[in-house]
Amino acid sequence: MKGGLSGETRDWLKDTGFTVADEGRWVEALTHGSTGASRDYQRLEFLGDRVLGLSIADWLFERSDASEGVLAQRLNALVSKANCAAVARQIGASAHIRLGKQARDDGAADSDNVLGDIMESLLGANFLDGGFDASRALVHDLWQAQTEGEVGRSKHPKSALQEWAAGNRRAGPKYELVDRSGPDHAARFTVRVSIRNVGEAEATAGNKQEAETEAARIFMEKFG
Template sequence: MKLSADLIAFSARLGHDFARPELLGRALTHPSMSSPSRPDNQRLEFLGDRVLGLVMAEALLHADKSATEGQLAPRFNALVRKEACAEIARAINLGDALKLGRSEMLSGGRRKDAVLADAIEAVIAAVYMDAGFEAARAVVLRHWSGRLAAVDSDARDAKTMLQEWAQARGQTPPTYHEIARFGPDHAPEFTIQVQLASGEAAQASAGSKRQAEQLAARALLQRLEAET
């Protein structure tokens, strides 16, 4: 199998030259595009999730030799959760290389966190099957290095941190309100406002309410930190 121009470009962004290019093609095939002659990426995603987990667990142990299991667990979760994987996928424009069925494409599949996260895990498995664990580890560390360096600040989600900030000052938990919704039904974008009882507020927009709430909470936390 020869790679198409878009898959060659993606392979370069990924940082791995495939000896078995059919593995990359399969890793980027969403179930909506599968057929008896074109297997999808679900089995590879299952494997890639485990490879990613092992690489991240190993990296965290090496990075902090005195950390307890209780300290390592939230860091690990921050590195392997779906939102983090989807952000890595977006950073290398994985969505542009995905093979999607028409309905999934029209519903905004190239932007969905779940689709992108599953695909990047499948790609990790493809690298592992193509060239072994060391090659897969090199690819993962190349793209996760920034997150590893900042993992302490990412280990607790922004909504939890903001709620703890408010409670520590005797305030009620922050409230979240949807103030706008844009775009078609198949690819909406939500604008969420978070507000504290003391009046401070911030807004953010994203493709899901959950993500918009997290971004709004993070924006408010950054503003509060700057003011103090």
Template sequence: MALSAEQRDFAGRLGHDFARPDLLQSALTHGSVASTVRSDNQRLEFLGDRVLGLVMAEALLNADGAASEGVLAPRFNALVRKETCAEVAREIGLGDVLRLGRSEMLSGGRRKEALLGDAMEAVIAAVYVDAGLGAAREMVLRLWGARITSVKDDARDPKTALQEWAQARRMAPPRYQMLDRTGPDHAPVFTIRVVLDNGATETAEARTKRQAEQAAAEALLTRVEADRHD
């Protein structure tokens, strides 16, 4: 089946001319609209996650020949996590061409981080199956761009960093409490509080629980580190 005009434009943004258009169509098809004649992107997502991991591991080794595994691992995790995949997906307008069922469309599926991240991985796999690792590598490196060289030396996610901070001081792991959820289903706002054993606490809001937890952890880690240096 030939690509639609919107799908051809999207393929242009990817920089790839598909010999098998059906691969891109499958990559853009969410399970909510799949059928016996229209496969969804779950299998491609599974493969794309592994292709992305290989490309990023290779790129990080090439970018820093002296970095240890302990330094490379958090950088790797920062580059392949769902949030980063979704960020790249937004930059190339992937949500605009996702094929979704009615319920997902009504609930704002085109903006959901999980759906975008999964679809981005599926698109990577579609290019890999269509033209091989070289083509997939070229596309990923171009789309991820400066993220690869600018990823922080300490790229641990804030929740991990805060937990390690607490463990180093013989504290229990940080506790996360959801204080509120507001807004419509397609654009919720979560308010999360994080608390340490010593009573230190911070609160943050974000569009997903994970993002709110990360933001709260980052704010609290920044504060306790600043207090330590005062």
């Protein structure tokens, strides 16, 4: 895992639209903690998460007259880990992630958690090398299909379930983490949601929030 960017990775970054100036920064952005390197993508991920959030919020504000609640619903869906991972797959990021052998053998290169983090870390690196305007334009380009599509337009499953329970004079849904398995970079969370005197449903996903969302969706399919 030593050394700089390969020519293939550098070309991929530039062809995708990233601004590559400080090569070491981009090595860091693509380096997973499993490599044992002194610097990995976590700090850049923290920064990129904010760049992404503001870029999408700006896009939604300028192109929609929707209420704050509707805008927030779409924003949360568009910047979710699963959606970031989908964009990372779309641009072919998996082939360029720097992983330790065990993490790679465990499938970390295709993990929603890792790919979502990598996507944000790349945006963080781009912000530092190219500035906010260039990063916002890149986000609008890479997220175009999602922003112009149906992502986040329907009511969030957890909100729908909460409203269903209230409308049917039931106690609110109760979410319970029933299992966590796998290594940190490929963790799996199983959540059970239940409503007293109605029933329960379970779902498994790469993080607790997504498992809760899927469990709520399954519950609504079964009982809603």
